Structures are given as structure tokens and as C-alpha cells.
Amino acid sequence: MTAPLTAFAVASLGIAIFSSMDAVMKGLVIALGAYSALMWRMLAGVAISAIPYAASKPRWPAPTVLRIHIVRGIVSAAMAFLFFWGLGRVPxxxxxxxxxIAPIIALFLAAAILKEAITRATIIATAMAFAGVLVILYGQSQARLGHDAFLGALAILASAVCYAWNIILMRQQSLLASATEVAFFxxxxxxxxxxxxxxxxxTALPLDHAPAILLAALLATASLFLLSWAYRRAEASYLAPTEYTGFLWATLWGWVVFAERVSFFTLAGAALIVGGCILAARRRDHAPAADTEAQLP
Structure with missing residues (x-):
């Protein structure tokens, strides 16, 4: 049986890889637009994820499993477009x-849909992380980013609502399908x-952007695989706080790649976020594994 703390670490790695993909995609969105960047990345992702999926000699999913694949695909399509459209307009x-806001919403969706318990430690960890978000947003409110940035922020908030549902669907999906199947579908x-x-x-893909498209697809596929593996082995309410570690990677790549300034409020908020994640990780004795290794396909 996989220790919940291992699942937490794997989920954190998946978020780190996904955040790195965000940096690649931001450059592509600026160059190609949100739709074309996403379309080309998804096509490359299908080709990449098909290789391990085919190698696993899969069977066609049962109707109930296919339904979850489709529902999550629809939610993810809206979520991704809104997020990357907004990402091209804000730091x-x-x-x-x-x-x-997504993991916070997801905690309560997990309780309502998956009947998962919300422990006191989870609430405290989430409150710490959310306080960090508020500190960051206060600092960002002092900057004058313009009308496009405001629209971008609204798009990202809408995407976050979709992502909250996506976290729950990811948990349901990972309990019914292998990681390779999840990534491919x-x-x-x-x-x-x-x-x-x-x-x-x-729009046509310029050849000079093809390596970036391929890299983004590789990172996205690897992240999907790792997150599916983790969510199969621990509860969504336990793993949701790992989402907050993405902020650290976004700060790093924003500074290194796009020369985006990191303020005191950003650093203070990050400290609260990391503190919340550490507290959540210490819940390992109260986060039962979702399944045993013998039951995995």
C-alpha cells in the first residue's frame, strides 16, 4: 500500500511540472494566441500520450468510465482556454x-460529491494558504496593470471554478482508470x-515554435500521469493543497523567463502558502490510501 505522504509528494511533483508547462504556454499564447497554442499542444499531447497507452494493451473503457472521461474533457477544455487566455494578460x-480559489472550492465539493471528511487540519492548512493568496492579491492591487489584465483576471477566476470541479473529477477518474488511460483520453x-x-x-504552426509545442505537450502529459497516480492513492481533500506549490514555480518562471517582478507581498503570501502545504502534508496518518497496489490495473 502506498503511503499517503508519497502520494502528496508525487502530486507536488506533478504540479511543479504543470507549472513549468504554464511558462512554456504563456510564451506560446503571446506568440500564437490562446486557441492556436492550445490546439497544437493538445494534438501533440494526443500523439505522446498514445504511446504508453497503446503499450499497456488497453481495453475500451466501460460506459461509466467513458462518461467521466468525457465530462472531465469538457470541463478541462473550458478551464484550459480561460486560464491560458488570462495568463497571456497577467503576470x-x-x-x-x-x-x-480552486482547491478551496474543491475541498467542499469533495465533501459533497465524494463524501470525504474535511478535518480540522485541512481547514487550517487551507485557511493559511488562502490568507497567502489574499496577501498576494492585495499587493497586486497596488499595481496598475490595465483593462486587459482585469479581463485576464476574470478569465482566470472563471477557470478556477472549472478547475475545482476538475479536481473532483480527477479523483473519480483515477479510481476507475489507469494513469496512462487518463492521460490519453x-x-x-x-x-x-x-x-x-x-x-x-x-492558425498555422510556425516551425520555430514546434519545439516549444512539443515540450509543453511532454510536460502536460507527464503532469497528468503523476497527478492521476497520486489521486488514485489519496483523497482529493488531502492532495488539494499541493496546488498551492504551483505559486512558487510560477514566481520563479515568471521572473526568469518574463522578467516579472516579485514583490514583498508575493514573498509573504508564498510563505503562508508553503506553511499551509506543510501542515497539510503532516495529515498523512489521517489520509487513507484509496486503493491497494494489488487492486490497480
Missing amino acids: MAQAIALSF QSAIVALIYLGFAPVFL
Whole structure:
């Protein structure tokens, strides 16, 4: 049986990889636009995720499993477009900070949908992390970012609501399907949805951006695999606070790649976020594994 703390660490690694993909995608969104950047990344992701999925000699998913794949694909398609459209208009640290309402909403969705218990430690950890978000947003409110940044912030908040539901769907999906199946169907369904808009919005992929598209697809696929593995082995309410570690990576890549300034409020908020994550990780004795290794496909 996998220790819950191991699942927590794997989920944190998945978030780190996903945050790195965000940095690659922000550059692509600026260069190609949100839709084209996402469309090309998803097509590359389908090709990449199909390799390990085919190697696992899979069976076609049962109707109940396929339904969850489809529902999560639809939610993820809306979530991704809103997030990356907004990311192209606001600093990475601010974008990730705004998205942090998702794990908070997810904690209560997990209780309502999955019947998971919300412990006192979870509430305290989430409150600490949310306090960190508020500190960051206060600091960002002092900056004059313009009307586009405001619209970008609204898009990211809408995306965060979708992502809260996505966290719950990820937990349900990972209990019914292998990580390779989850990664493949996630990419394939989102790609199919976006293809419907291709005749109107898709632009040709410049060859000089092809390596970045490939890198983004590799990072996204690896993150999907790791998160699916982790969410199969620990409760969504336990793993949700790992989302907050993405802020640290967003701050790093925003500074290194886009020369985005890191303020005192950002650093103070990050300290609260990390504190909340550490407290959540110490819940390991109260976070039962979701399944045994013998039951995994």
C-alpha cells in the first residue's frame, strides 16, 4: 500500500511540472494566441500520450468510465482556454494566485460529491494558504496593470471554478482508470472539442515554435500521469493543497523567463502558502490510501 505522504509528494511533483508547462504556454499564447497554442499542444499531447497507452494493451473503457472521461474533457477544455487566455494578460504569479480559489472550492465539493471528511487540519492548512493568496492579491492591487489584465483576471477566476470541479473529477477518474488511460483520453477529448473551432480560429504552426509545442505537450502529459497516480492513492481533500506549490514555480518562471517582478507581498503570501502545504502534508496518518497496489490495473 502506498503511503499517503508519497502520494502528496508525487502530486507536488506533478504540479511543479504543470507549472513549468504554464511558462512554456504563456510564451506560446503571446506568440500564437490562446486557441492556436492550445490546439497544437493538445494534438501533440494526443500523439505522446498514445504511446504508453497503446503499450499497456488497453481495453475500451466501460460506459461509466467513458462518461467521466468525457465530462472531465469538457470541463478541462473550458478551464484550459480561460486560464491560458488570462495568463497571456497577467503576470504568472498573479494568475496562479487567483487560481488558488480552486482547491478551496474543491475541498467542499469533495465533501459533497465524494463524501470525504474535511478535518480540522485541512481547514487550517487551507485557511493559511488562502490568507497567502489574499496577501498576494492585495499587493497586486497596488499595481496598475490595465483593462486587459482585469479581463485576464476574470478569465482566470472563471477557470478556477472549472478547475475545482476538475479536481473532483480527477479523483473519480483515477479510481476507475489507469494513469496512462487518463492521460490519453484527457488529451484526446480536449483536442476533439477544440478541433470543432479549427476552421475559424486555428492558425498555422510556425516551425520555430514546434519545439516549444512539443515540450509543453511532454510536460502536460507527464503532469497528468503523476497527478492521476497520486489521486488514485489519496483523497482529493488531502492532495488539494499541493496546488498551492504551483505559486512558487510560477514566481520563479515568471521572473526568469518574463522578467516579472516579485514583490514583498508575493514573498509573504508564498510563505503562508508553503506553511499551509506543510501542515497539510503532516495529515498523512489521517489520509487513507484509496486503493491497494494489488487492486490497480
